[in-house]
Amino acid sequence: MTSPRAIPAQPAAPSAAPLAALRSLAFLNLGRVRAYGLMIALAYLPMLAKVYVEATGHIGSDFLAFWGAGKLVVAGTPARVYDIAAEQAVQALSGTGQLVVFVNPPPYLFVAAPLGLLPYASAWVAWVIAGWAAWFLLCRRLLPEAPIAVLAFPGAYLAASHAQNGFLTALLLIGGCLALPRRPLLAGALLGALIVKPHLALLVPFWLAAGRKWSAFAAAAASAIALCLASWLVFGSVTWLAYPESFKASATLMADDSGPFFLRMATVYAGLRYHFDATTALVGQGFVTIATGALTCLYWRHARDDRAAGAMLLAATALASPYLFSYDLAFLALPVFWLVGEARREGWRPWEKLALVALWLAPLATRAAALPLHLNLMPLASAALVWMVWRRGVRPPARA
Numbered sequence: 155m156t157s158p159r160a161i162p163a164q165p166a167a168p169s170a171a172p173l174a175a176l177r178s179l180a181f182l183n184l185g186r187v188r189a190y191g192l193m194i195a196l197a198y199l200p201m202l203a204k205v206y207v208e209a210t211g212h213i214g215s216d217f218l219a220f221w222g223a224g225k226l227v228v229a230g231t232p233a234r235v236y237d238i239a240a241e242q243a244v245q246a247l248s249g250t251g252q253l254v255v256f257v258n259p260p261p262y263l264f265v266a267a268p269l270g271l272l273p274y275a276s277a278w279v280a281w282v283i284a285g286w287a288a289w290f291l292l293c294r295r296l297l298p299e300a301p302i303a304v305l306a307f308p309g310a311y312l313a314a315s316h317a318q319n320g321f322l323t324a325l326l327l328i329g330g331c332l333a334l335p336r337r338p339l340l341a342g343a344l345l346g347a348l349i350v351k352p353h354l355a356l357l358v359p360f361w362l363a364a365g366r367k368w369s370a371f372a373a374a375a376a377s378a379i380a381l382c383l384a385s386w387l388v389f390g391s392v393t394w395l396a397y398p399e400s401f402k403a404s405a406t407l408m409a410d411d412s413g414p415f416f417l418r419m420a421t422v423y424a425g426l427r428y429h430f431d432a433t434t435a436l437v438g439q440g441f442v443t444i445a446t447g448a449l450t451c452l453y454w455r456h457a458r459d460d461r462a463a464g465a466m467l468l469a470a471t472a473l474a475s476p477y478l479f480s481y482d483l484a485f486l487a488l489p490v491f492w493l494v495g496e497a498r499r500e501g502w503r504p505w506e507k508l509a510l511v512a513l514w515l516a517p518l519a520t521r522a523a524a525l526p527l528h529l530n531l532m533p534l535a536s537a538a539l540v541w542m543v544w545r546r547g548v549r550p551p552a553r554a
Contacts, residue, residue: 179507184300191302198311202282205315210275214252216481217317218245221277223256224270227263232389235263236396238403248274255403258319260385260393262350265322282314285321289313289484292329296491304491308518309483316481323351324484327471330358331464331488334370342373349378353477354485357447361467364451365460417524420483420517420532423476428528439476442533446470446540453544462547465489469543472536480521480532489543490514496546506542513539 175181209215222245223235234240235256242253256266269277289310294301313320330345342362348355362371386394407415416424423439450470457463469489472478490513497506512519516535524530 176508177504178502179511182507182511187300187303191300191306194308195302195306198306198314201311202315206278209278209317210248210250212251214248214250214254215278215317216254217278217281218248218250218252218274219254219256219258220266220281220319221245221248221269221274222254223258223263224266224268224277226270227267227389228270232260232263233392233396235266235393236399250274255400257400257404258350259352259382260389260397261347261381262319263385263389263393264381265319265350278317282317286310286314289321289324289487292325292332293487293491295332296487297494303514304487307484307487307490308515309480309486312480312517312521313482313484316479318479318481319351320481320484323348323354323482324487327354327468327485328488330370331461331467334367334464335460338367338370339373342367342370342375343377345370346374346377347381349381353475354471354482356443357450357467357471357474360447361450361454361463365454365463414525417528417530418479418521419477420472420480420520420530420536421476421478422473422533425530425533443474443476446474449540449544450474453547456544456548458547458549461492462543465492465543465547466540469536469539473533473540480517483517483532486513486517486539489539493542493546509538509542513542 205215209217219241222241225244225247226232226234226240229244231240238253238255241256245253258266269281272280290301290305293304293307297304309320309324313324326344326348330341333341333344345355345358345362348358358374359371362368362374416428421439422442423435425435426438427435447470450466453466454463457466465488468485472483472486490510493506493510497503497510513535516532520530520532520535
Protein backbone atom coordinates (compact mmCIF):
# COMPACT_ATOMS: atom_id res chain seq x y z
CA MET A 155 0.00 0.00 0.00
CA THR A 156 1.42 3.35 -1.01
CA SER A 157 2.24 5.63 1.92
CA PRO A 158 0.52 9.01 1.89
CA ARG A 159 2.67 11.91 0.73
CA ALA A 160 2.74 15.28 2.46
CA ILE A 161 0.92 17.98 0.56
CA PRO A 162 3.22 20.98 0.12
CA ALA A 163 1.99 24.28 1.51
CA GLN A 164 0.52 26.58 -1.10
CA PRO A 165 2.39 29.86 -1.55
CA ALA A 166 0.58 32.92 -0.29
CA ALA A 167 -1.17 35.13 -2.82
CA PRO A 168 1.05 37.98 -4.01
CA SER A 169 -1.21 40.59 -2.38
CA ALA A 170 -1.40 38.80 1.00
CA ALA A 171 1.96 39.95 2.34
CA PRO A 172 1.43 43.70 1.82
CA LEU A 173 -2.07 43.47 3.27
CA ALA A 174 -0.79 41.57 6.28
CA ALA A 175 1.90 44.19 6.81
CA LEU A 176 -0.64 47.00 6.68
CA ARG A 177 -3.01 45.06 8.91
CA SER A 178 -0.49 44.86 11.72
CA LEU A 179 1.96 47.65 10.84
CA ALA A 180 4.36 45.69 13.03
CA PHE A 181 7.44 47.48 11.70
CA LEU A 182 6.26 50.71 13.36
CA ASN A 183 7.76 50.04 16.78
CA LEU A 184 8.54 52.53 19.53
CA GLY A 185 12.01 53.27 18.20
CA ARG A 186 10.71 54.13 14.73
CA VAL A 187 7.93 56.25 16.21
CA ARG A 188 10.54 58.30 18.05
CA ALA A 189 12.70 58.62 14.94
CA TYR A 190 9.83 59.62 12.65
CA GLY A 191 8.48 62.02 15.27
CA LEU A 192 11.86 63.71 15.51
CA MET A 193 12.12 64.05 11.73
CA ILE A 194 8.64 65.58 11.50
CA ALA A 195 9.33 67.95 14.39
CA LEU A 196 12.52 69.13 12.69
CA ALA A 197 10.63 69.58 9.42
CA TYR A 198 8.30 71.99 11.19
CA LEU A 199 11.17 74.43 11.83
CA PRO A 200 11.59 75.73 8.26
CA MET A 201 7.83 75.61 7.81
CA LEU A 202 7.33 77.81 10.86
CA ALA A 203 10.10 80.14 9.71
CA LYS A 204 8.22 80.65 6.44
CA VAL A 205 4.97 81.24 8.32
CA TYR A 206 6.69 83.78 10.58
CA VAL A 207 8.03 85.72 7.59
CA GLU A 208 4.53 85.78 6.09
CA ALA A 209 2.86 86.69 9.39
CA THR A 210 5.17 89.65 9.93
CA GLY A 211 5.21 90.57 6.24
CA HIS A 212 2.33 91.58 4.01
CA ILE A 213 0.26 88.40 4.43
CA GLY A 214 -0.39 88.81 8.15
CA SER A 215 -1.85 86.36 10.63
CA ASP A 216 -4.97 85.72 12.70
CA PHE A 217 -2.80 86.76 15.63
CA LEU A 218 -3.28 90.37 14.56
CA ALA A 219 -6.72 90.33 16.19
CA PHE A 220 -5.36 89.32 19.61
CA TRP A 221 -2.37 91.65 19.45
CA GLY A 222 -4.48 94.59 18.33
CA ALA A 223 -7.00 93.93 21.10
CA GLY A 224 -4.15 93.79 23.61
CA LYS A 225 -2.83 97.15 22.39
CA LEU A 226 -6.25 98.76 22.86
CA VAL A 227 -6.62 97.27 26.35
CA VAL A 228 -3.18 98.53 27.38
CA ALA A 229 -4.11 101.95 26.00
CA GLY A 230 -7.11 101.99 28.36
CA THR A 231 -9.79 101.67 25.67
CA PRO A 232 -10.95 98.03 25.88
CA ALA A 233 -14.38 98.78 24.42
CA ARG A 234 -12.75 99.79 21.13
CA VAL A 235 -11.58 96.22 20.46
CA TYR A 236 -14.98 95.72 18.80
CA ASP A 237 -14.64 98.90 16.72
CA ILE A 238 -13.29 97.88 13.31
CA ALA A 239 -11.86 101.32 12.59
CA ALA A 240 -9.97 101.35 15.90
CA GLU A 241 -8.70 97.81 15.30
CA GLN A 242 -7.55 98.74 11.82
CA ALA A 243 -5.66 101.75 13.13
CA VAL A 244 -3.83 99.84 15.85
CA GLN A 245 -3.12 96.80 13.68
CA ALA A 246 -1.51 99.13 11.14
CA LEU A 247 1.33 99.46 13.64
CA SER A 248 2.31 95.88 12.75
CA GLY A 249 3.33 97.00 9.26
CA THR A 250 1.50 94.10 7.62
CA GLY A 251 -1.24 96.18 6.05
CA GLN A 252 -3.80 93.54 7.05
CA LEU A 253 -6.88 93.59 9.29
CA VAL A 254 -8.27 90.69 11.34
CA VAL A 255 -11.42 91.45 13.32
CA PHE A 256 -11.50 90.58 17.03
CA VAL A 257 -14.64 88.54 17.79
CA ASN A 258 -13.93 86.83 21.13
CA PRO A 259 -16.02 87.73 24.22
CA PRO A 260 -14.67 90.22 26.79
CA PRO A 261 -13.16 87.59 29.16
CA TYR A 262 -10.64 86.85 26.38
CA LEU A 263 -9.17 90.30 26.94
CA PHE A 264 -7.42 88.98 30.05
CA VAL A 265 -5.42 86.79 27.68
CA ALA A 266 -4.92 89.45 25.03
CA ALA A 267 -3.82 92.28 27.33
CA PRO A 268 -0.22 91.07 27.96
CA LEU A 269 0.32 90.76 24.20
CA GLY A 270 -0.19 94.50 23.85
CA LEU A 271 2.97 95.13 25.86
CA LEU A 272 5.18 93.68 23.11
CA PRO A 273 5.94 94.62 19.51
CA TYR A 274 3.94 92.57 17.02
CA ALA A 275 6.76 90.28 15.83
CA SER A 276 7.97 89.55 19.37
CA ALA A 277 4.43 88.97 20.60
CA TRP A 278 3.82 86.46 17.76
CA VAL A 279 6.90 84.45 18.72
CA ALA A 280 6.11 84.56 22.45
CA TRP A 281 2.49 83.48 21.85
CA VAL A 282 3.48 80.52 19.70
CA ILE A 283 6.34 79.27 21.89
CA ALA A 284 4.48 79.71 25.18
CA GLY A 285 1.36 78.02 23.82
CA TRP A 286 3.19 75.04 22.32
CA ALA A 287 5.36 74.59 25.43
CA ALA A 288 2.41 74.68 27.85
CA TRP A 289 0.41 72.30 25.65
CA PHE A 290 3.35 69.89 25.40
CA LEU A 291 4.05 69.91 29.15
CA LEU A 292 0.45 68.84 29.72
CA CYS A 293 0.08 66.40 26.83
CA ARG A 294 3.37 64.52 27.22
CA ARG A 295 1.67 62.70 30.11
CA LEU A 296 -0.55 61.03 27.52
CA LEU A 297 2.36 59.09 25.99
CA PRO A 298 5.38 59.43 28.32
CA GLU A 299 7.41 56.77 26.48
CA ALA A 300 7.39 58.78 23.21
CA PRO A 301 7.04 62.49 24.00
CA ILE A 302 8.46 63.44 20.60
CA ALA A 303 5.37 61.91 18.94
CA VAL A 304 3.27 64.21 21.10
CA LEU A 305 5.42 67.27 20.35
CA ALA A 306 5.17 66.60 16.60
CA PHE A 307 1.38 66.12 16.60
CA PRO A 308 0.17 67.91 13.42
CA GLY A 309 -2.73 69.47 15.29
CA ALA A 310 -0.18 71.32 17.41
CA TYR A 311 1.73 72.51 14.35
CA LEU A 312 -1.48 73.96 12.89
CA ALA A 313 -2.26 75.78 16.15
CA ALA A 314 1.26 77.24 16.09
CA SER A 315 1.38 78.17 12.42
CA HIS A 316 -1.92 80.06 12.60
CA ALA A 317 -0.96 81.69 15.94
CA GLN A 318 -4.59 81.27 16.89
CA ASN A 319 -6.00 80.15 20.26
CA GLY A 320 -5.90 76.40 19.62
CA PHE A 321 -3.33 75.80 22.34
CA LEU A 322 -5.34 77.76 24.90
CA THR A 323 -8.58 75.91 24.28
CA ALA A 324 -6.76 72.56 24.12
CA LEU A 325 -5.18 73.25 27.52
CA LEU A 326 -8.61 73.94 28.98
CA LEU A 327 -10.29 70.90 27.40
CA ILE A 328 -7.49 68.39 27.99
CA GLY A 329 -6.63 69.78 31.41
CA GLY A 330 -10.27 69.60 32.47
CA CYS A 331 -10.62 65.99 31.36
CA LEU A 332 -7.36 64.88 32.99
CA ALA A 333 -8.16 66.63 36.28
CA LEU A 334 -11.72 65.32 36.55
CA PRO A 335 -11.07 61.98 38.37
CA ARG A 336 -9.09 63.44 41.28
CA ARG A 337 -9.63 67.19 41.19
CA PRO A 338 -13.20 67.82 39.98
CA LEU A 339 -13.27 71.45 41.11
CA LEU A 340 -10.16 72.26 39.09
CA ALA A 341 -11.59 70.33 36.15
CA GLY A 342 -14.80 72.35 36.29
CA ALA A 343 -12.90 75.63 36.58
CA LEU A 344 -10.85 74.82 33.48
CA LEU A 345 -13.86 73.72 31.46
CA GLY A 346 -15.84 76.79 32.55
CA ALA A 347 -13.02 79.02 31.31
CA LEU A 348 -14.00 77.93 27.80
CA ILE A 349 -16.39 80.87 27.97
CA VAL A 350 -13.60 82.55 25.98
CA LYS A 351 -14.59 80.29 23.07
CA PRO A 352 -17.96 78.83 24.07
CA HIS A 353 -18.74 76.86 20.90
CA LEU A 354 -15.99 74.41 21.88
CA ALA A 355 -17.80 73.77 25.18
CA LEU A 356 -21.04 72.84 23.45
CA LEU A 357 -21.16 69.30 24.90
CA VAL A 358 -19.44 70.00 28.24
CA PRO A 359 -22.46 70.79 30.48
CA PHE A 360 -24.46 67.81 29.16
CA TRP A 361 -21.43 65.54 29.52
CA LEU A 362 -20.80 66.58 33.14
CA ALA A 363 -24.48 66.20 34.01
CA ALA A 364 -24.72 62.79 32.36
CA GLY A 365 -21.68 61.62 34.35
CA ARG A 366 -23.18 63.07 37.55
CA LYS A 367 -20.06 65.14 38.10
CA TRP A 368 -22.03 67.74 40.01
CA SER A 369 -19.11 69.38 41.80
CA ALA A 370 -17.33 69.85 38.47
CA PHE A 371 -20.58 71.09 36.91
CA ALA A 372 -20.98 73.70 39.65
CA ALA A 373 -17.32 74.72 39.36
CA ALA A 374 -17.65 75.13 35.60
CA ALA A 375 -20.70 77.36 35.99
CA ALA A 376 -18.98 79.38 38.72
CA SER A 377 -15.82 79.75 36.59
CA ALA A 378 -17.74 81.00 33.55
CA ILE A 379 -19.80 83.45 35.62
CA ALA A 380 -16.74 84.68 37.53
CA LEU A 381 -14.83 85.39 34.33
CA CYS A 382 -17.76 87.31 32.90
CA LEU A 383 -18.17 89.34 36.10
CA ALA A 384 -14.43 89.99 36.34
CA SER A 385 -14.31 91.22 32.75
CA TRP A 386 -17.30 93.45 33.44
CA LEU A 387 -15.59 94.94 36.51
CA VAL A 388 -12.19 95.38 34.84
CA PHE A 389 -13.18 96.39 31.31
CA GLY A 390 -16.50 98.05 32.05
CA SER A 391 -20.10 97.75 30.95
CA VAL A 392 -19.33 99.64 27.76
CA THR A 393 -17.11 96.77 26.58
CA TRP A 394 -19.87 94.23 27.07
CA LEU A 395 -22.33 96.55 25.33
CA ALA A 396 -19.91 96.84 22.40
CA TYR A 397 -19.39 93.08 22.14
CA PRO A 398 -22.48 92.45 19.94
CA GLU A 399 -20.79 94.55 17.25
CA SER A 400 -18.51 91.57 16.63
CA PHE A 401 -21.54 89.52 15.60
CA LYS A 402 -21.77 91.62 12.44
CA ALA A 403 -18.26 90.67 11.39
CA SER A 404 -18.97 87.00 12.08
CA ALA A 405 -22.20 87.22 10.10
CA THR A 406 -20.33 88.75 7.17
CA LEU A 407 -17.84 85.88 7.17
CA MET A 408 -20.59 83.27 7.36
CA ALA A 409 -22.50 84.93 4.50
CA ASP A 410 -19.53 84.54 2.15
CA ASP A 411 -20.40 81.72 -0.27
CA SER A 412 -17.20 82.01 -2.31
CA GLY A 413 -15.88 78.71 -0.95
CA PRO A 414 -12.39 78.82 0.60
CA PHE A 415 -13.68 79.99 3.99
CA PHE A 416 -15.96 76.95 4.36
CA LEU A 417 -13.37 74.55 2.97
CA ARG A 418 -10.96 75.67 5.70
CA MET A 419 -13.54 74.82 8.34
CA ALA A 420 -13.47 71.26 9.65
CA THR A 421 -17.18 70.76 10.33
CA VAL A 422 -20.20 69.01 8.88
CA TYR A 423 -21.93 72.39 8.63
CA ALA A 424 -19.17 73.84 6.46
CA GLY A 425 -19.09 70.85 4.13
CA LEU A 426 -22.83 70.94 3.59
CA ARG A 427 -22.85 74.72 3.26
CA TYR A 428 -20.20 74.61 0.54
CA HIS A 429 -22.05 72.02 -1.55
CA PHE A 430 -25.69 72.83 -0.71
CA ASP A 431 -27.41 75.70 1.12
CA ALA A 432 -27.51 77.21 4.60
CA THR A 433 -30.72 75.42 5.64
CA THR A 434 -29.40 72.00 4.64
CA ALA A 435 -26.17 72.75 6.46
CA LEU A 436 -27.98 73.74 9.66
CA VAL A 437 -30.22 70.70 9.62
CA GLY A 438 -27.35 68.34 8.89
CA GLN A 439 -25.11 69.82 11.57
CA GLY A 440 -27.99 69.86 14.04
CA PHE A 441 -28.59 66.16 13.52
CA VAL A 442 -24.89 65.35 13.96
CA THR A 443 -24.56 67.55 17.05
CA ILE A 444 -27.58 66.00 18.76
CA ALA A 445 -26.46 62.47 17.85
CA THR A 446 -22.89 62.94 19.07
CA GLY A 447 -24.11 64.70 22.21
CA ALA A 448 -26.42 61.80 23.02
CA LEU A 449 -23.63 59.32 22.29
CA THR A 450 -21.21 61.18 24.55
CA CYS A 451 -23.70 61.21 27.42
CA LEU A 452 -24.66 57.57 26.90
CA TYR A 453 -21.00 56.59 26.95
CA TRP A 454 -20.81 57.20 30.70
CA ARG A 455 -22.81 53.97 31.17
CA HIS A 456 -20.25 51.95 29.26
CA ALA A 457 -16.93 53.74 29.74
CA ARG A 458 -14.34 51.91 31.78
CA ASP A 459 -13.20 55.10 33.53
CA ASP A 460 -13.27 58.89 33.47
CA ARG A 461 -10.28 59.06 31.12
CA ALA A 462 -12.17 57.05 28.50
CA ALA A 463 -15.19 59.32 28.92
CA GLY A 464 -12.94 62.36 28.47
CA ALA A 465 -11.50 60.91 25.28
CA MET A 466 -15.03 60.48 23.96
CA LEU A 467 -15.97 64.06 24.89
CA LEU A 468 -13.06 65.54 22.94
CA ALA A 469 -13.45 63.22 19.95
CA ALA A 470 -17.15 64.08 19.80
CA THR A 471 -16.49 67.82 20.21
CA ALA A 472 -14.57 67.81 16.93
CA LEU A 473 -17.71 66.47 15.25
CA ALA A 474 -20.40 68.33 17.19
CA SER A 475 -19.19 71.92 16.93
CA PRO A 476 -20.52 73.79 13.88
CA TYR A 477 -17.66 76.32 13.91
CA LEU A 478 -14.24 74.69 14.04
CA PHE A 479 -10.99 75.12 12.15
CA SER A 480 -7.90 72.95 11.80
CA TYR A 481 -6.01 75.18 14.25
CA ASP A 482 -8.56 74.21 16.95
CA LEU A 483 -7.72 70.51 16.75
CA ALA A 484 -4.78 70.41 19.16
CA PHE A 485 -7.25 69.03 21.74
CA LEU A 486 -7.52 65.80 19.73
CA ALA A 487 -4.19 64.81 21.28
CA LEU A 488 -6.14 63.35 24.20
CA PRO A 489 -8.33 60.84 22.32
CA VAL A 490 -5.57 59.93 19.83
CA PHE A 491 -2.87 59.25 22.41
CA TRP A 492 -5.34 57.68 24.83
CA LEU A 493 -6.09 55.13 22.12
CA VAL A 494 -2.37 54.54 21.59
CA GLY A 495 -1.85 53.98 25.31
CA GLU A 496 -4.76 51.55 25.57
CA ALA A 497 -3.57 49.59 22.54
CA ARG A 498 -0.03 49.34 23.91
CA ARG A 499 -1.40 48.09 27.21
CA GLU A 500 -3.97 45.59 25.88
CA GLY A 501 -2.61 44.71 22.44
CA TRP A 502 -3.15 46.10 18.99
CA ARG A 503 -6.24 45.11 17.03
CA PRO A 504 -6.13 44.49 13.26
CA TRP A 505 -5.72 47.72 11.27
CA GLU A 506 -5.79 49.78 14.47
CA LYS A 507 -2.20 51.01 14.28
CA LEU A 508 -2.64 52.11 10.67
CA ALA A 509 -5.88 53.88 11.56
CA LEU A 510 -4.21 55.76 14.40
CA VAL A 511 -1.35 56.87 12.17
CA ALA A 512 -3.96 58.24 9.76
CA LEU A 513 -5.83 59.98 12.59
CA TRP A 514 -2.58 61.43 13.93
CA LEU A 515 -1.94 62.96 10.50
CA ALA A 516 -5.59 63.88 9.84
CA PRO A 517 -5.67 67.53 11.03
CA LEU A 518 -2.86 68.52 8.66
CA ALA A 519 -3.67 66.10 5.83
CA THR A 520 -7.34 67.07 5.60
CA ARG A 521 -6.46 70.76 5.74
CA ALA A 522 -3.95 70.39 2.91
CA ALA A 523 -6.36 68.38 0.73
CA ALA A 524 -9.49 70.47 1.33
CA LEU A 525 -9.00 73.08 -1.40
CA PRO A 526 -7.89 70.65 -4.16
CA LEU A 527 -10.68 68.19 -3.31
CA HIS A 528 -13.31 70.87 -2.70
CA LEU A 529 -14.11 68.91 0.47
CA ASN A 530 -12.72 68.93 4.00
CA LEU A 531 -12.60 65.31 5.14
CA MET A 532 -11.88 66.06 8.80
CA PRO A 533 -15.48 65.28 9.91
CA LEU A 534 -15.00 61.73 8.58
CA ALA A 535 -11.76 61.42 10.54
CA SER A 536 -13.54 62.73 13.65
CA ALA A 537 -16.34 60.19 13.18
CA ALA A 538 -13.76 57.40 12.89
CA LEU A 539 -12.10 58.65 16.07
CA VAL A 540 -15.42 58.60 17.94
CA TRP A 541 -16.02 55.02 16.80
CA MET A 542 -12.54 53.87 17.85
CA VAL A 543 -12.84 55.48 21.28
CA TRP A 544 -16.20 53.77 21.76
CA ARG A 545 -14.74 50.35 20.90
CA ARG A 546 -11.67 50.76 23.08
CA GLY A 547 -13.22 52.44 26.06
CA VAL A 548 -16.21 50.18 26.68
CA ARG A 549 -16.02 48.46 30.04
CA PRO A 550 -15.19 44.75 29.71
CA PRO A 551 -18.11 42.45 30.55
CA ALA A 552 -18.25 41.17 34.13
CA ARG A 553 -17.36 37.52 34.59
CA ALA A 554 -19.70 35.12 36.32
